[in-house]
Amino acid sequence: MRLRALVAIAIMLTITPAAPALAADSPPVAPPTAVAPPVTGTAGTVPAPVATGTAPPEGTPATQDPPVAQSPPAVQETPPAERPKLEAGLGGENGEDGENGGENGGRVIVEVTAPAEAAPVAGEARTLPGTEVVLQPPDTSFLVVEGTGEALEKLAADPRVVSVRRDRAYSATSLSSGLALIGADRAVAEGATGEGRTIAVVDTGIDAGHPALNGKVVDEACFSATDGGAKSLCPNGQGTQTGPGSADAKTAACVSGAVNLCDHGTHVAGIAHAVAPGADVVAVQVFSRFDGVEECVTEDACVGAYESTILLALDHLIRLKDTSRPGLVAVNLSLGGGLYEGACDGEPEIGPLKQRIDALRARGVVTVAAAGNEGVAGGGAPACVSSAVTVGAVGDDDRVPSWSNHGPTLDLFAPGLEIDSAVPGGGTAVYSGTSMATPHVTGALAALAQKSADASPDALVGRLTAAGRPIVYGGVTTPRLDVYGALTGRAPGPPATQEPGDGSGDGAGDGAGDGPDDAPVPDPSSGPAPNPEDTPAPAEPEPVPLPTVTVTVTVTAAPVTVAPPGSPASAPAVCTRGRGGKRLTAAQWAVEMTRGKGVLSDGTLGCYLRLVSKASAVFPEVTRASTLGTAYRVLRPAKRTARAALDGELLAAWLNWAHGAADLTAKADRTGSAGPAAKAGRTGSAEKAGRAKAGSAKATVGSVIATAERRRLTGASLASSTSALRKGVNVLRIA
Numbered sequence: 001m002r003l004r005a006l007v008a009i010a011i012m013l014t015i016t017p018a019a020p021a022l023a024a025d026s027p028p029v030a031p032p033t034a035v036a037p038p039v040t041g042t043a044g045t046v047p048a049p050v051a052t053g054t055a056p057p058e059g060t061p062a063t064q065d066p067p068v069a070q071s072p073p074a075v076q077e078t079p080p081a082e083r084p085k086l087e088a089g090l091g092g093e094n095g096e097d098g099e100n101g102g103e104n105g106g107r108v109i110v111e112v113t114a115p116a117e118a119a120p121v122a123g124e125a126r127t128l129p130g131t132e133v134v135l136q137p138p139d140t141s142f143l144v145v146e147g148t149g150e151a152l153e154k155l156a157a158d159p160r161v162v163s164v165r166r167d168r169a170y171s172a173t174s175l176s177s178g179l180a181l182i183g184a185d186r187a188v189a190e191g192a193t194g195e196g197r198t199i200a201v202v203d204t205g206i207d208a209g210h211p212a213l214n215g216k217v218v219d220e221a222c223f224s225a226t227d228g229g230a231k232s233l234c235p236n237g238q239g240t241q242t243g244p245g246s247a248d249a250k251t252a253a254c255v256s257g258a259v260n261l262c263d264h265g266t267h268v269a270g271i272a273h274a275v276a277p278g279a280d281v282v283a284v285q286v287f288s289r290f291d292g293v294e295e296c297v298t299e300d301a302c303v304g305a306y307e308s309t310i311l312l313a314l315d316h317l318i319r320l321k322d323t324s325r326p327g328l329v330a331v332n333l334s335l336g337g338g339l340y341e342g343a344c345d346g347e348p349e350i351g352p353l354k355q356r357i358d359a360l361r362a363r364g365v366v367t368v369a370a371a372g373n374e375g376v377a378g379g380g381a382p383a384c385v386s387s388a389v390t391v392g393a394v395g396d397d398d399r400v401p402s403w404s405n406h407g408p409t410l411d412l413f414a415p416g417l418e419i420d421s422a423v424p425g426g427g428t429a430v431y432s433g434t435s436m437a438t439p440h441v442t443g444a445l446a447a448l449a450q451k452s453a454d455a456s457p458d459a460l461v462g463r464l465t466a467a468g469r470p471i472v473y474g475g476v477t478t479p480r481l482d483v484y485g486a487l488t489g490r491a492p493g494p495p496a497t498q499e500p501g502d503g504s505g506d507g508a509g510d511g512a513g514d515g516p517d518d519a520p521v522p523d524p525s526s527g528p529a530p531n532p533e534d535t536p537a538p539a540e541p542e543p544v545p546l547p548t549v550t551v552t553v554t555v556t557a558a559p560v561t562v563a564p565p566g567s568p569a570s571a572p573a574v575c576t577r578g579r580g581g582k583r584l585t586a587a588q589w590a591v592e593m594t595r596g597k598g599v600l601s602d603g604t605l606g607c608y609l610r611l612v613s614k615a616s617a618v619f620p621e622v623t624r625a626s627t628l629g630t631a632y633r634v635l636r637p638a639k640r641t642a643r644a645a646l647d648g649e650l651l652a653a654w655l656n657w658a659h660g661a662a663d664l665t666a667k668a669d670r671t672g673s674a675g676p677a678a679k680a681g682r683t684g685s686a687e688k689a690g691r692a693k694a695g696s697a698k699a700t701v702g703s704v705i706a707t708a709e710r711r712r713l714t715g716a717s718l719a720s721s722t723s724a725l726r727k728g729v730n731v732l733r734i735a
Helices: 115-126 149-156 175-181 184-189 263-275 307-322 348-362 434-451 457-467 483-488 586-592 602-615 628-635 642-658 686-691 701-714 718-728
Strands: 013-015 106-112 132-135 142-147 161-166 169-171 198-203 217-223 230-232 240-242 280-285 288-291 301-306 328-333 337-340 366-370 379-381 389-394 412-415 419-423 427-431 469-473 476-480
Touching: 106 115, 115 132, 115 142, 115 149, 142 149, 142 307, 149 161, 161 348, 175 184, 175 263, 175 412, 175 419, 184 434, 184 483, 198 263, 198 307, 198 434, 217 307, 263 280, 263 419, 263 427, 263 434, 280 307, 301 307, 307 328, 307 348, 328 434, 337 602, 348 366, 366 434, 366 457, 389 434, 412 434, 434 457, 434 483, 457 476, 457 483, 586 628, 586 642, 602 628, 602 642, 628 642, 642 701, 642 718, 701 718
Parallel strands: 198 280, 198 328, 217 280, 328 366, 366 389, 389 412, 412 476
Antiparallel strands: 013 169, 106 142, 106 161, 132 142, 169 301, 217 240, 230 288, 288 301, 337 379, 419 427, 469 476
C-alpha cells in the first residue's frame, strides 16, 4: 500500500507514480502486458508482512516497536469493478463548488492496446483543442500527451486507449571500507570480477573516460524529455540518442555555473565497477534539465526524469539483452519516487514499470533499486516492485542510518554512508544514500553470475540474501550484503540488532548538525525561493517557536560542485522528515513560507515540499505547491472557495507530517486532540488507517488525510474534509 496514501489508496534522481495514491476504493485491474509476462519466483512474489527478512534467530535480543502488520486483503466474492481509464483528477468535470475542473489536465501517458494503435490515437489527439503530442516513441504501446481535462476525457473514451495517467517525475535517491565490509575485495582477489558480464546504470549519464571506470563503458543511450520546460541532456539536444557518447555526463546542458548536475550516475557507476571491476557497463541517461523556480524550488537549475523516459530506457535494455549484450545480468536504478508501505505490484500506475522489470528478469536480468532516503518503513517506485531487488543503506558498523528506508519491502542492506566514488571530470566525491548502497548489490550480482554461469536470477538473489549478515530491527530481519559469503557458502555473521531511526549510523562528525544552518537540502526538483515582494507577508501572528531539524548526510540529484582531484568534497544533506514538536495551522504555515517571517529556513521548507510531492496525490500534480511562493498562495488563497479551503488545510496537514509533528497513525478527532504518536519517521497500518472514517472515534491522521485527498480528486464533500483536517489534524495542541 502506498504511503502517500497511508492515508487510503493506492518514479531519487525523480520518478513519480502514475496514478492517484488514494484510489483504493476499487480493486486494481492488471494492465495489458507490453513486453513479457511477469516472472514468478523468490523475488517476484508479494512479500508477507515481514517479508524479505527472516525471523530473528533464537536467543537474539528482543527488539522494540515492531511495525503493525498489514491485514491480508479480503477475498473477492464478486468480480472486481473495472477501474476508470482516466486517472482521477485529470478530467474536465466540475467540482461541487462549481469550479471548472477542465484546468486539471496536464502531461499524461496514454497507453494503447497495441503499438499499431499509437499513431492513429496520436492523430486523434492532435485534433483536440489545446492538446499536444509531446512524445511518440516508435514501436511502443504508449505516447505522451499534454492536454486539457476535457481533451483527456475524449482520449480516454477511445476504445483503443487502455489508460490515461499522469507522466510523473522521478528524482535521484569510504568505498574501500565498504568493499571490505561486504567481502568484495576478497571476492575480486579470488577472480570473481564480473568478467564477461554486463551491468546497466540507468541514471544521469556517465563520464565514460573517468580513470576509475577503466574504459569499461561499452554502450550508451539517452532518453531525455524536451518539452514543458525540460531541456534534453542528450549531447545531440534531441529526445533520443544511442551510440558512443550519448550518455555523456559532461555535456554543456549538465553544467550550471561551476556545478555538474549529472554527477550522480558516474558516482553510482564507480561503486558498481569497484565491486565488479571486470564487468562491462551500459550507461543510459534518462534525465532532463529544468531551469527556474517552478521546477527546482531552491536552486537555479536541477535535473529530473519522467516515467516515460525510464520506460523507454528499460525497453532499450530488453532489446540489448536480446541482441548485442547477452551478458547483461543486472540493471541499477538508483532513482525513484512516491512512497509505498509494501509491494506496489497491484497499483495500476506501477503496471507498465513492473512489466518491464519482469521482462528483464525473465531474460536473466535482475533490476536493483534504491529503497529511498525518507527514513520510513517502506520504499518508493521502482523499489516497491516485488520482482526488483530493493536495497537500503548501512554504515561500516552495520547500523542503519535514520534516513534510510527500511522494513519488509527491502531485500538487502549494503554500505551507503560516506561513500567516496567517481564524479565527472576525473575527481571523486563523498556521498551517502541508498543510491550508493544499490550499486554494491548490482556489482555483486555480476561477480556472482561470472562464477555461476547457469544460475537463474532467483538463484543468484537467493544466494545473496542467504549469505548476508542479519540486521534485526522492529520485528524485521533484512540481510546485509556479503558477496564473498555468497560465493563461498560460508555461514552469515551474527545478527546486528537495532532500531532504525534512532540516530545510529548517521556518521558523527560528517557535517550533519542540529542547527538551522544544517537544514535539509531539497531534492532535484528544488529551485529558488520567492523574494519577499513576490509573496507579501500575511497579517498573522508569528508562529510558535519550532525545534530545530536534525539532518544526516545523503545523496540527491541536486547540484553538487565538482571538486578538483585531490581536494576534499562536501556532501549535500538529506531531505528527510523533521522532528517538530507542535502542529501549525494553515495560516501559520503561510507565515513560514514568507521569507524573513518564519522560523524554518527556505532549505528546510523546500525539503518539506519535496516530501509532500512524493507522498501526496494532490500536490503538486493537481494543485501547484512545489515552491515557497506557490505553497503560500495555496495556504492563503486570494479567493476563498470550497476547493481552495480544502487545498490549504490539506497542504498544512502534509506539512505537519513532513515536519514530524503529525504521525499518520496517531488518533485524530473533532476536538483537535491526537493520541500517542509513533516515533518520527515511522508508519503504521495504512490499511487500517484507510478504513477509519474521518471524524469517527477510530479516525487517524492518515485516514483523515486519505479521505480528504480522495474527495479532492473527485470533487465531493469538500467542506466536511476541510473541517476534519482543521479540527483533527492541523491543531496547535497535542493531548
